[in-house]
Amino acid sequence: MDSTSSPSPGSSGSPAFPITHPALSDYLIAHATPAADEVLRDLAEETHRTLPRHTSMQITHDEGAFLALLARLVGARRAVEVGTFTGYSSLCVARALPPDGHLLACDVSEEWTAIARRYWERAGVADRIELRLAPAAETLRALPREETIDFAFIDADKEGYPVYYEELVVRLRPGGVIVLDNVLREGRVVDPSATGSGDRAIREVNATIAADPRVESVILPLRDGVTVVRKR
């Protein structure tokens, strides 16, 4: 959800606008299908237990189910994730790919992605996930400039979103989908006093996408705000 460079939702006081009412949060998770299985539940539990200060970075299960649903809807075979952490979203996306599918997972943390690797093995999807430990902008720029990506998820440092979006959209095949997380910044996108670098970068990428003739898009008030972008 949040990035290493920004305060974690919930850990820095109340959000400006609580998008998901706390009373509804568990209800949303309970009604997303398929429900989290033992592997996902264990991954969430281990992340909460071993990385309590970073727990809020992990996507919630309803968001994971949403990513998997979209990946299946577009028949994704080739996927990219920017921001892997301990692997919840990558596991959801990888499971939605066919056995010969490929997910390129981008992150900079060896420590956090070591946890992800264990759960990819346990879930039997390690062979379809390639982890690149490097700044994601470098990883994406090094990919061939061809329209081959079916599905991408952006959930890393917010300052990088404008670059991640541009590098991915030129490589997305027509009809392919990009999902961006945390695009409402707990409501700070509409708070003029919020001038942090992450807030400015998210406003920039939101404006870019809204004016981008290459795509159609909607911001959904799911969790901290999720943009779904489809390339024309």
Ligand SMILES: C[S@@+](CC[C@H](N)C(=O)[O-])C[C@H]1O[C@@H](n2cnc3c(N)ncnc32)[C@H](O)[C@@H]1O
């Ligand atoms: C919000 S977490 C990702 C959560 C993950 N999607 C999940 O479902 O658990 C953000 C991740 O972005 C990574 N990150 C931060 N800056 C990065 C960069 N420049 N390039 C690649 N990854 C980066 C962090 O190491 C962290 O693991």
